[in-house]
Amino acid sequence: MQMEAMKAQYAWYVRNCARSAEAAALQGILMQQLLQLDDTVVPNGGCDCPACLEEVAGEKFKGKTPRQRLQRLHRMLERCAAAPASDECFEQNTLFARDEFALDEVDLEILLLTLRYERNPRLERLADGVAHVMKNGPRAAAVLIGAETRTVLDRLKPGGPLIDQGIVALEEDESAQNGLAGRGGRLRLSPPLRRIMHRPFSSREEWANAIIGTALTTPLDWEDFEHLGAERDFAARLLHGATRGHAEGLNLLLHGPVGTGKTEFCKALARRAGCTLWSIGEKDQEGGEPSRGERLAGLRLAQRLLKGRANAVLLFDEAEDILARPGGFTERHRDESKVFVNRIMESNRVPVLWTCNDVEHIHAAVLRRMTLALEVKTPNRSVRERIWRRVLKSENLAITDEVIGELAARYEAPPAVAATAARATALAGGGAAEIEQAMVGVLRVLGVGPSAVDRNRSLFDLALINCDSDLDGLVEQLAAPGVPTNWSLCIHGAPGTGKSQYARYLADRLGMEVMQQRASDLLSKWVGDSEKQIAGAFATARRQRAMLIIDEADSLLLDRRDALRSWEVSQVNEMLTWMESHPMPFVCTTNLMDRLDQASLRRFTLKLRFNALSREQAARAFERFFGIPAPYHLPEGLTPGDFATVRRKRELFRSPDPARLMGWLKEEAEAKGTVSRPIGFHVRQGDGP
Helix, strand or coil: CHHHHHHHHHHHHHHHHHHCCCCCCCHHHHHHHHHHHCCCCCCCCCCCCHHHHHHHHHHHCCCCCHHHHHHHHHHHHCCCCCCCCCCCHHHHHHHHHHHHHCCCHHHHHHHHHHHHHHHCHHHHHHHHHHHHHHCCHHHHHHHHHCCCHHHHHHHCCECEHHHHCCCEEECCCHHHCCCCCCCCCCEEECHHHHHHCCCCCCCHHHHHHHHHCCCCCCCCCHHHHHHHCHHHHHHHHHHHHHHHCCCCCCEEEEECCCCCCHHHHHHHHHHHCCCEEEECCCCCCCCCCCCHHHHHHHHHHHHHHHCCCCCEEEEECCCHHHHECCCCCCHHHHHHHHHHHHHHHHHCCCCEEEEECCCCCECHHHHCCCCEEEECCCCCHHHHHHHHHHHHHHCCCCCCHHHHHHHHHHCCCCHHHHHHHHHHHHHHCCCHHHHHHHHHHHHHHCCCCCCCCCCCHHHCCHHHCECCCCHHHHHHHHCCCCCCCCCEEEEEECCCCCHHHHHHHHHHHHCCCEEEEEHHHHCCCCCCHHHHHHHHHHHHHHHHCCEEEEECHHHCCECHHHCCCHHHHHHHHHHHHHHHHCCCCEEEEECCHHHECHHHHHHCCEEEEEECCCHHHHHHHHHHHHCCCCCCCCCCCCCHHHHHHHHHHHHHHCCCCHHHHHHHHHHHHHHCCCCCCCCCCCCCCCCCC
């Protein structure tokens, strides 16, 4: 029965071609169909390959003119008044689609054509031949289904029901396509729809559930994204209010570097807002990467299917290929594409969470239609520790809290990288060392290096800071209840005096996360980029409620009177503007206080000068770093940084000799010019490794 129905369907499409206004242009194709349909030429079971058809037809139609052959074809097609339904699953599923999407008869026939095309080889050859002659997919479809060309063109353009609801995607570059329909054709079913149309379903509800798939969940907690600050909570309230109020045109943009957890945050956000999240446009029917048109079609399809469901939200991951400026199109296609995306964003009835790695190439017209844009960066240290504990536990890896703390402090690993490193370590049967091996290479290609963590943090001693101010008392004052947080501090002094260590100590005592930057991290060779990165650092610190520490700040706050280029002035102006308005604690360290712009000095709430160690402090430092008393008086001008350097040298050469340690410290002091060196040669016993 199915084969008979397929042949009758094929004959109906031939009849439509023969009766169309384009029949003259299709005469060659119609002649071939006569041979296919005439059972007296090709009896049941006969070969219908072109070579055999021509051989048999040469005898059967000898002496017959083309006109006579066409007349015979028309007589044969008189009985093909309609295309009977076959018993295949898709025939029933198209009725579900008709009811779900409120399709009329023309829409339904276009949908049936695309599905029958894939199941009926004769129809496929006919349709491809017509499309080749017509040079246009919609026009070919109109001929095949026997509809007015204008009507079909209206159905297959932006604004038409098939395109707007995401049922069919029309390939924009038709010249690159050979077939009419199917995965590589001019007319393409939306991938979510195409995946299920040839499967049996007992009801329309079951059919619709198969299209939208399974709702997304995440093992992460809301607290794992606390580093996103107040914007995180605002996004949850916004999404909750939009779904409860059935607001249209709600779009949230989540952007940030690869692996920072944008997708997982979307899942946690939906759960926090009491919503159900579905993902769309991730793969085509074969599990491969869908085209841009297919992804857009999937978005529209999901919008239609979910608009009646309470608290539904859509996730459109890796959205650059949809939101970014199109490339490789003609200007007409570029403009049409932008307008189409804009219209989708303005009219969507189901809120959409868009994620992308880079917003630089997204058109401003798209960005301004976002209800909220939230940058997702690598979690801060405390959150990273919590994530490490979770992923290590999930892989049954027994790692000490001390090692977890070191991993979180040294590597700004995004959640996805941490999870992958833990899994690789578990598979390899490794431990802490293997975690680093698995992670470092991935972080390197992502452009993330290990953080400059102070190896001597555990050796920090406030008593080894030589400053005229009461440093511990200052901490107590700043940590007191009700004290404003919009203060700034400049710590200046010779290298190694403990400026950065004290800033981190201050943050620890205040219970704040540290966001530490070197001036070189913020400087760029491109005009305007330095200002952008300065603004980004202050904005991130404000969002994360972290203490921003900028080392080598003299490079960013050079006296403008000495500036030679305009960008040097604008760079200082940017810093001054943010220092004036930043609501969180901000610390600068510098070795060159005399080079700072005078206006910057006025903007620092507090200024501290750190000096080299006194003799008593130097003796204390010797015992603190080396565990033994100093054998005799130490040279002047030493700093905690000098002791840290000698300590690393001792570990390198494995030398516990106090005299050698004293010699190395003297060399450090001489290198800075704080100790005069005698003229001539001086040989000391035991020098060298």
